[in-house]
Amino acid sequence: MPADLAVIGLGHHGLPLAQAATAAGIDTIGYDTDPRPVVELAAGRPPVDGSLTAPEIRRMLSGGFRPTTNPAELGRVRTAVLCAPTPLGPDRTLDLTAVTGAARALAARLRPHTTVLLESPVPPGTTEGLLREVLETGSGLRAGRDFHLAYSPGRLDPGSRTHGYAGTPKVIGGLTPACTESAAAFYGRLTDKVVRARGPREAETVKLLETNFRHVNIALVNEMAVLCHELGVDLWDVIRCAETKPFGFQAFRPGPGVGGHGVPVDTVGAHRPLRLVELAGQVNERMPQYVVQRAATLLNEHGKSARGARILLLGITYKPDLPDRQGSPADEIARRLMDLGAAVSYHDPHVPDWRVRELPVPRADSLYEAAAHADLTVLLQHHRTYDLQGLSVKAQLLLDTRGATPAGAAHRL
Template sequence: MLSKIAIIGLGYVGLPLAQLFLQNHHTVYGIDYDVKKIESINKGKSYLSDFQDEDIEGMVQTGNFQAGNSYEVISKAEVIILCVPTPLSEDETPDISYIKNAIYKSLPFLKEGQLVILESSTYPGTTEEIIVPLISQNKEFSIGKDFHIAYSPERIDPGQKQFGLEDIPKIVGGVTQKCTERAKSIYETIFKSVVTVSSPKVAEMSKLVENTQRLINISFMNELAIFCDEMDINLWEVINACSTKPFGFTPYFPGPGIGGHCIPVDPLYLLWKAEKHHFELTSIKVAHETNQKMPQFVVEKIAKHIKKPLSTANIFVIGVTYKKDVNDVRESKALDILTSLVELGSKVDYHDPFIPQISIKDSELQSIPLSTEKLRAADCTLILTDHSNIDYDMILEKSNLIIDTRNAMKNKKHLGKVVLL
């Protein structure tokens, strides 16, 4: 069954989804407010680290892909999928303005027989409490009969190469059974496995639980990293030892703080919803607090090991993205660390092959090449992101001191100059 699909939001979720639909011969209308993204697509240029220019060119060359800013194409579509951002507000509460805005702009073009699916990570109840009323109050549709609405959480993990998008089981929960069946039939054309659940709330909760589990476990390791530093214990060695047990232990690893658009954000959506029900999820609170402490711990670690005040220190940072091999700095704790170092008076330079420029304290920093001169001139080389395409042998040989927050030097002889998180 080939369909015409409108995808709203062409970022880390929407663009790979569009590609998968196109590979299976569907027609895709891509919509994004970012003019630069649309221009890049039409020029055959990629703006995602997981995509090559050839991927974009291949999508355009199918003849079945149209990308633009106008919502009018929704009138041509049978399925509308929302892949818009769901960030946190300044007070760390859910910001669902992008979802609402997408629905408002879609309303004039919605018609009987269509299916709307939300994929953005959000709190349980969003589909039924926000999307259904917005559509029902403006359109005389009978949900589940002549119009269908469902939720299906995106489960993309930028940077990982082990599983293709089509290999990741797709969870679907519709407002009615008919909505679920309709959404399932669409996703079955592109995913190898589709898992149906009883409601949108179950599907919404499943995404938050996946990422909340990771926040809690990684934050636990970060808390242990602080404690092991006091005890002079190598936590990485401890984790390796624990991992030899063939059952019952899942390794999680510490770092400079969890970033990205999912793990540090989604649990706070769940926390907010729980508080609305007068329920306190204390484990999320503690994990969030631990995660927020990590940048300061890293700064203190540098101060402890260099031989001069931070106000006169020269720090060379390796990697500023929230995880390896992606070009995404959303919620990256590396930026918090750089900001603190600059505020303390340190001279800070950075190298990141994925991020040519960043803004720190109203100043623009440019990524500089990894060189012998830069490494030798720095009082400390600080590894915040362990990108794969970094010459760690050169860093080890030429640096005076290395603070390694990612255990990037795990297979190298440390020569006494490497300090682990």
């Protein structure tokens, strides 16, 4: 059965796009080479990262969304969007293996006049270089003449009630002006505003800048957190005051580490490294170790050793109110605490079980009871369900890495 749109890659990039397209009345298929998400989605079950709920998946299915592993479906669409994952490789550059595989699957079935869009994070030059070559070689068609080709950086804020798909402007950069306008016509059905970049390289670099901007600024406040603790300065009060400045400042807040799917890229292929981003990565990667150091020091100040201490970790996901643990610093913090000889347990309303080093971590059923029993409770993620005022009363010792507790109620990062 023909469809208007194929979303290739049913992960955290592709599913929200498929949801928005289906809601807009666009006949959409979702293609993935991995049968597991296809089977789960077809059965109405939500993804493990919690990006969509079961009712949302059921609404998509009732709206005509069809998940599939059949590549023949790709030859029957007007628009195809590649949303394959691009994790960091061993050399700290983006691994384009999945993008290349998705492009080859599409190229073998690409028809004239199709609009092909790439949303995966990629190094600048990928769309008009690698992707164009794979598509043209596999199809015998010419990009910009026989089919449209463009790039649009994925912009997602998982779980946000403020920044939905329609309200988030979409940046697009086409191989030709006609490619740009074809992409604009498609995204204009999904979002309130379309921003045209000069070309695909500029659009690709938008994603690079946005991701690195986040990591560099988080690194700055993470370093400020360490400095302010040494100086006896309340950083959270500093940030509260600083963000009243109506220009030249944007508030970021420190934490136990940086998680999420948007990885910082400090080197782009054979080009020069981004030294500031590289340094920011080093700062952020040290934060789990710093949290463990603070925890051990707090225990010591209260006459206890980390060895044998009962330590409760609260919130082990990378973002509040979601089950997604991608890049969460909780795993490293737990490992380091275990190496010190601590008995680690956890509480998280969104994570029913957790394994570290292939071993199950005990899960606390009763939050207050567990906090009262623990020698130290460490808040790693502030889920909405946590009553931090009540928790601060029950806990023997509380370390807040998110600055979420009332002033004076806990030891804050």
